[in-house]
Amino acid sequence: MIVPWRRAVRPAHFLDDALSAVTAADWTADEPPVAWLYWPVDLANPYQSLIYSRFARRNLVPIRVTTFGAVDRLLAALPPGMPAVLHVHWLYEVTAGSRSGSEAVARVERFEARLRALSERGVRLVWTVHNVLPHETVHREVELRLRRFMLGAAELVHVMHGGHLDLLRTAFDGQPRASLVIPHPTFAGAYPDWVDRATARSALGIPLGARVLVTFGQIRPYKGHGAFLEAFDLAARADPRLRWLVAGKVRDETGGDEFVARAARHPAVLLHPGFVPEADVQLYLRAADAALYPYRSSLNSGAVALTAGFDLPAYASTGTSLADLMPPEAVVRFDLSDPRRTADTLAAPPVIESGAARAVVRAHARAFAPAAVSERMAAAVREHLAGRISVTVPAVTAARVIPGRSGGGRPGRTGG
Incomplete structure (x- = not known):
């Protein structure tokens, strides 16, 4: 049959x-x-x-x-x-x-x-x-x-x-x-996950010595991409190793095209403004040192569930709800309304970008x-x-x- x-x-x-x-x-x-x-x-x-x-x-x-x-x-x-x-x-x-x-x-x-x-x-x-x-x-x-x-x-x-x-x-x-x-x-196991950091960075053309922060998911006004770019520019000037890896479809909403135009011109922003095939999701997440959420507001986030399933620590705006998916010791918060202080936070010694922090995220995520x-x-x-x-x-x-x-x-x- x-x-x-x-x-x-x-x-x-x-x-x-x-x-x-x-x-x-x-x-x-x-x-x-x-x-x-x-x-x-x-x-x-x-x-x-x-x-x-x-x-x-x-x-x-x-x-x-x-x-x-x-x-x-x-x-x-x-x-x-x-x-x-x-x-x-x-x-x-x-x-x-x-x-x-x-x-x-x-x-x-x-x-x-x-x-x-x-x-x-x-x-x-x-x-x-x-x-x-x-x-x-x-x-x-x-x-x-x-x-x-x-x-x-x-x-x-x-x-x-x-x-x-x-x-x-x-x-x-x-x-x-x-x-x-x-x-x-978490979305652990929902997406293919077989590449290591070196392979992922090779596929995306990212130097192994870079500090990579990833924002994965649709580009929409409430997610704060445009507002965060100013702070990231200041941080990248202070720490030239910084890279912001952004991947996701751009919704036909206010500010999307403007962000893409600005991000495309920025030498430290690595932008993929489109759909990411399921097998390639791992490239963006395994290439990263930490996840980045500059949301203006959120209640439940599939992106947080996704990156938590890949053991990524996170930099998150005060408007981003993590809903217990992330352990506090693996999260650094920033205020999206204060670009200078946000830049200082990102340029500071990357305490959460470590194997130990990933292990904390991995252990915490088992309950989810x-x-x-x-x-x-x-x-x-x-x-x-x-x-x-x-x-x-x-x-x-x-x-x-x-x-x-x-x-x-x-x-x-x-x-x-």
Whole structure:
């Protein structure tokens, strides 16, 4: 037979994937199978693949929802009585493309109505908070309304650091019915990693004696590339060994082209303004002595998860949230608003650029390994669901009823 799994060429293929996954569920286990639908799907970001990597062990069946309109078709294809959870991640698709505030409001109203209808059908709602608001917010009040709704509608809200709950209360003037604190995993093992420093630097044309700071990921206004360049210029004058290695696609947003033009002219900036193939990511990270995050603001950062998985210490602006992914002794902070002091910080003796600092990062990151984080999330979700699931097993699979469990149904609380 042809195995259709993850062909992902047409929407129908995702339905095939869902049915294949459901077929593989254990219908005889004490923990009944749960269809774990998640939306939106970001295939360019390994986060979802990693966070769900141990869900099957707990009979939670991850099912990708490519478009929100496909939810009904996926639910209809599930075996009768199979409980379903809709796990919502980023909310940018709800208002994306809105040409006016009124259009954004209309889209949010339709989305809210759909979620209410799904809830009435017994679909349970979980929300992971990846950021407080979109990085480049257009319709601020509409986005706030949407998140206030999610905070009240979701029966379980997942944050990646304990301090984020206070941020939600402040930003949205409310609190979740139940919350779950599970950290962002590192991306260790998600990307190829076989080159050493000498090979990486040879491939990129970087001298072995250079001090290389890497900023990896899309070039966007909130990431502060342009503002940091002035400080880096001052630092490079003080320490000619310094190199700033910047790799990532330039989004069509304010300041991107200007930064690329300035960076391209700077002799100490090594710029790759475009997509980096997966196998080449290791070149940029293994060539570096430390990661650099000049963000104006952030809540959870995939870039931090990536570089932590490559054992890189970090220079980070005060606006960059590291969310416990980095040990404090391997981090140097700087104030993006003070170029001179930032330059002095970078030009100072590079204490964190050492094998010892890398070892500290490596040891710290073990607690955030993808498998460990996924296991914690799956266990906590099961604890929350316990006592409120009752499922009739399809006759073609088994011939008995798995009753609901008794229990408090508390959300699992684990440290971030």
